Amino acid sequence: MAKCDLSIELDQPNRVYHEGEKVEGVVHVKVDSSVNCKGLVLSTGWKTHGRGNVASGSVEETTVFSGQWTQGMHYEYRFSLPAGDWPQTYHGKFLSIDHYVEAKAKIPWAFDPKAATPFMLRVTQLPSWHAEEFRQILKKSNKPQIIGLVLLAVFFVPQLLFTGWVGAAVLIVLGSVAAVYWLKQKFLPRYLLGTPNLHVQEDTLGPGSELVGEFIVRTRKTVVPNAITIALRGTEVCVSGSGSNKRTHKNVIFEQLQQLQSNTPLQAGSESRCPFSFQLPEDAALSVDVNENSLIWSIEVEVDIPRWPDWSKSKPIFIVPADEKRLDAASDQSVAGVTTSSVQFGTEKSKADDSAKEDSSPAMAGGVTFVETVAQIWAVRGDRGPLEMVVDAVTGLSFIVEAQVERRLLYAGDEDPHVYRDGYAVWAFYPEPKLPLVLYVPHDLGDEFEQLGRGIWTGKGVIVGWDSLHGRLQIKLDSIS
Amino acid sequence: MMLTPYDKSPSIDWLPWARFNLHRNPFGELTQDERAELAVVEVDYLIRMLGDPRQAIQFIGECGRGKTTRMLKLRANLPKSSYTYIPELPPCPPIVYGNPILVDEAQRLPRSARRSVLRSQCPLVFATHKDLSKPLRKHGYRVHTEHIGKGNGPELVCELLNRRIEASRLRSGLIPVLSIEDAESLVAEFGNDIRGMENNLYLKFQEILEGRIDGEM
Numbered sequence: 259m260a261k262c263d264l265s266i267e268l269d270q271p272n273r274v275y276h277e278g279e280k281v282e283g284v285v286h287v288k289v290d291s292s293v294n295c296k297g298l299v300l301s302t303g304w305k306t307h308g309r310g311n312v313a314s315g316s317v318e319e320t321t322v323f324s325g326q327w328t329q330g331m332h333y334e335y336r337f338s339l340p341a342g343d344w345p346q347t348y349h350g351k352f353l354s355i356d357h358y359v360e361a362k363a364k365i366p367w368a369f370d371p372k373a374a375t376p377f378m379l380r381v382t383q384l385p386s387w388h389a390e391e392f393r394q395i396l397k398k399s400n401k402p403q404i405i406g407l408v409l410l411a412v413f414f415v416p417q418l419l420f421t422g423w424v425g426a427a428v429l430i431v432l433g434s435v436a437a438v439y440w441l442k443q444k445f446l447p448r449y450l451l452g453t454p455n456l457h458v459q460e461d462t463l464g465p466g467s468e469l470v471g472e473f474i475v476r477t478r479k480t481v482v483p484n485a486i487t488i489a490l491r492g493t494e495v496c497v498s499g500s501g502s503n504k505r506t507h508k509n510v511i512f513e514q515l516q517q518l519q520s521n522t523p524l525q526a527g528s529e530s531r532c533p534f535s536f537q538l539p540e541d542a543a544l545s546v547d548v549n550e551n552s553l554i555w556s557i558e559v560e561v562d563i564p565r566w567p568d569w570s571k572s573k574p575i576f577i578v579p580a581d582e583k584r585l586d587a588a589s590d591q592s593v594a595g596v597t598t599s600s601v602q603f604g605t606e607k608s609k610a611d612d613s614a615k616e617d618s619s620p621a622m623a624g625g626v627t628f629v630e631t632v633a634q635i636w637a638v639r640g641d642r643g644p645l646e647m648v649v650d651a652v653t654g655l656s657f658i659v660e661a662q663v664e665r666r667l668l669y670a671g672d673e674d675p676h677v678y679r680d681g682y683a684v685w686a687f688y689p690e691p692k693l694p695l696v697l698y699v700p701h702d703l704g705d706e707f708e709q710l711g712r713g714i715w716t717g718k719g720v721i722v723g724w725d726s727l728h729g730r731l732q733i734k735l736d737s738i739s
Numbered sequence: 740m741m742l743t744p745y746d747k748s749p750s751i752d753w754l755p756w757a758r759f760n761l762h763r764n765p766f767g768e769l770t771q772d773e774r775a776e777l778a779v780v781e782v783d784y785l786i787r788m789l790g791d792p793r794q795a796i797q798f799i800g801e802c803g804r805g806k807t808t809r810m811l812k813l814r815a816n817l818p819k820s821s822y823t824y825i826p827e828l829p830p831c832p833p834i835v836y837g838n839p840i841l842v843d844e845a846q847r848l849p850r851s852a853r854r855s856v857l858r859s860q861c862p863l864v865f866a867t868h869k870d871l872s873k874p875l876r877k878h879g880y881r882v883h884t885e886h887i888g889k890g891n892g893p894e895l896v897c898e899l900l901n902r903r904i905e906a907s908r909l910r911s912g913l914i915p916v917l918s919i920e921d922a923e924s925l926v927a928e929f930g931n932d933i934r935g936m937e938n939n940l941y942l943k944f945q946e947i948l949e950g951r952i953d954g955e956m
């Protein structure tokens with residue numbers, strides 16, 4: 259078999275790149291027999307490696323050559339590609355993140371030859387779309403835990419109807435365990451301590467800055483704790499495998515403890531304030547959360563009460579690039595790029611919703627075409643936050659859809675509410691860019707799809723969501739009857 | 740990702756693994772495509788079998804022995820196939836028509852999904868912890884069963900772990916090599932549990948990198 263060697267040489271392999279900068283270099287190609295290259299594709303992007311399932315993202319892709327390569331020749335192609343803006347290069351024990359320039363030659367052989375070389379990216383400010391994601395995380399962390407209890411109740415109570423006494427017995431045992439846990443972890447410590455408060459001045463900080471806060475407690479009874487300790491921790495959290503093979507790997511990369519008080523009485527009814535401050539290291543790793551690979555910072559206070567269950571509370575801290583201001587300030591800039599696009603979609607949608615009320619049919623997409631929608635989704639498909647925003651904005655809109663059919667689904671899943679009764683689901687993709695789609699086909703279009711085989715189908719459909727498991731836009735096709 | 744850097748390119752000082760001529764810890768998690776690419780398994784005879792639409796193959800074995808790796812290798816070699824992993828907890832994901840249909844953790848298929856798969860009239864490949872030959876035969880399939888893990892001897896272990904190191908190569912030149920003696924001691928410690936060996940080597944590699952233990956790479 260003919261051999262094609264690709265290699266990448268960066269002009270400055272040891273340079274630290276920043277967002278907005280270009281990575282420049284040359285790709286070398288050596289072939290030992292003449293071959294027709296359908297495209298030499300160069301790209302920049304990032305990838306995690308380590309204990310967690312691999313997460314990756316692309317920045318830019320460009321085809322620098324297509325045509326004939328002649329036997330024995332050595333070709334060189336210069337490139338200049340954007341370095342990307344997130345996440346920053348990081349090397350830890352369980353989690354590492356690297357940015358790469360990758361070259362791939364599309365040739366009519368079994369495997370496309372490829373090469374990649376890493377470069378270092380340091381981020382100086384949070385991308386605007388990422389600031390939005392952070393705000394979502396902050397919102398989530400403030401949600402009351404009662405939601406979990408309500409969901410549990412919704413799940414367990416109907417089970418009782420089917421499982422009778424056995425189910426009731428299991429529920430009583432589980433309930434007792436939960437009650438003991440609650441008593442030990444929540445009720446008893448609070449019985450003595452009241453409702454202590456862990457307050458930090460700023461929860462979003464840059465490396466090298468000072469984390470300042472206070473632990474405030476007004477006890478119900480006079481307590482002499484063995485110690486009140488506070489810890490600042492940075493932890494790598496990675497998930498590997500899935501289902502029964504799923505494992506969570508944790509590694510503490512930074513830990514600093516402070517004893518706020520020991521053997522000093524906390525007088526009943528009077529407020530005790532224990533201020534604390536931590537100096538974050540200059541090289542503190544930035545907070546990251548990329549699909550089952552995260553770097554989490556937190557502050558945790560623990561009150562060690564003699565002969566009584568201890569009390570503890572943890573609060574997330576977000577380490578962002580040093581010259582990044584508070585998220586509130588960052589949010590002012592988040593109207594550019596993707597966010598702007600989704601706002602446009604949102605406006606279109608609300609207009610369309612108004613018209614839908616009048617004729618009670620699915621909202622038509624106004625000025626937005628399916629091509630534009632696909633382009634928007636394609637541009638953000640690797641970034642969960644912006645993707646959700648765009649999909650939310652277009653959900654419910656009706657389009658003239660063009661799709662290249664891939665395969666019919668044998669089984670559409672237990673709980674897929676979009677599948678028509680007697681209908682089925684088909685995997686397809688938009689012709690260019692090749693955005694994967696799921697089409698929910700009504701029974702009366704069955705024959706049409708049967709005859710179509712793997713051809714291109716055009717017709718009307720409504721966007722109903724995003725299949726995050728398979729990365730596909732879900733479209734419910736209109737019935738002709 | 741196979742790295743083939745240009746021979747004359749200068750060194751990359753900031754990359755911790757560069758001193759071993761690697762770009763990452765070789766024993767970390769891989770993408771599914773990488774797993775298929777690096778698998779040391781013979782699948783040609785299975786592909787021939789799957790030419791018959793009434794043929795079913797089941798891989799039975801404990802976790803970490805190579806069932807999924809075989810499935811991914813088959814998928815990479817059979818472009819018309821479909822692959823579905825059934826998670827431990829519902830809902831069951833969609834299953835796509837394919838030739839063949841590959842179902843990982845097939846013992847978890849709910850009744851309705853299992854019925855759809857068995858009635859598909861497509862060749863089937865199951866990775867399972869439970870013998871499913873009875874329902875397969877009942878639906879007219881000829882069943883070929885392979886018990887995975889028994890062949891994971893020192894030679895195979897040596898080859899597949901060295902492949903993983905090779906796949907993490909940074910540039911041409913020397914890279915760490917696992918000897919047959921190393922492989923024998925791993926087999927003595929972990930039996931046929933390949934995943935256990937990889938996890939152990941991942942941590943050892945990190946410790947050597949951090950200078951916490953001495954070790955020849």
